[in-house]
Amino acid sequence: MRIAVAGMGAGGLDDTVSPVFWASPSFTLVDAEDREILAVRIIVNPTDCVPGGAAADRFARDLAGRGVDAVIAGEFGPEETRVFSAAGTGMYRLQDMPVRDAAKQFLNLAADTVRVVGRGTVPTGYVTRTPGRQRRAGGGPR
Numbered sequence: 001m002r003i004a005v006a007g008m009g010a011g012g013l014d015d016t017v018s019p020v021f022w023a024s025p026s027f028t029l030v031d032a033e034d035r036e037i038l039a040v041r042i043i044v045n046p047t048d049c050v051p052g053g054a055a056a057d058r059f060a061r062d063l064a065g066r067g068v069d070a071v072i073a074g075e076f077g078p079e080e081t082r083v084f085s086a087a088g089t090g091m092y093r094l095q096d097m098p099v100r101d102a103a104k105q106f107l108n109l110a111a112d113t114v115r116v117v118g119r120g121t122v123p124t125g126y127v128t129r130t131p132g133r134q135r136r137a138g139g140g141p142r
Helices: 054-065 078-087 099-112
Strands: 002-007 026-033 036-044 070-073 090-093 114-117 120-123 127-130 133-136
Touching: 002 099, 026 099, 036 099, 054 078, 070 099, 078 090
Parallel strands: 002 070, 070 090
Antiparallel strands: 002 026, 026 036, 114 120, 127 133
């Protein structure tokens, strides 16, 4: 499983999760298996993402093209929501914590309560976003 976590700084497991996807200067790619982090790579956001901008759309497509199963950030804009939804990539809202803790929280919940949707995985306790409304994974509208 590959997770991309939006970071507020230079990236890495000690960085802090960004409150918004489009304003993240870096993303930490976490490759994991059986709740264990196997590898970490940092991707510097090559664009100046702005809300409603094409740059966020391009970078979301880049992450989806890297085989990312899930993306973690505080909030997602409409462009990246559309791209990730079309790619079957799960979007999970977590913030105000180190990237390491967000990845571990995702992996620990995902390991116990995962159902497959498209090519991504959706832990049933997380809130996912779809264009126009929020849905609780495994349940009805929130």
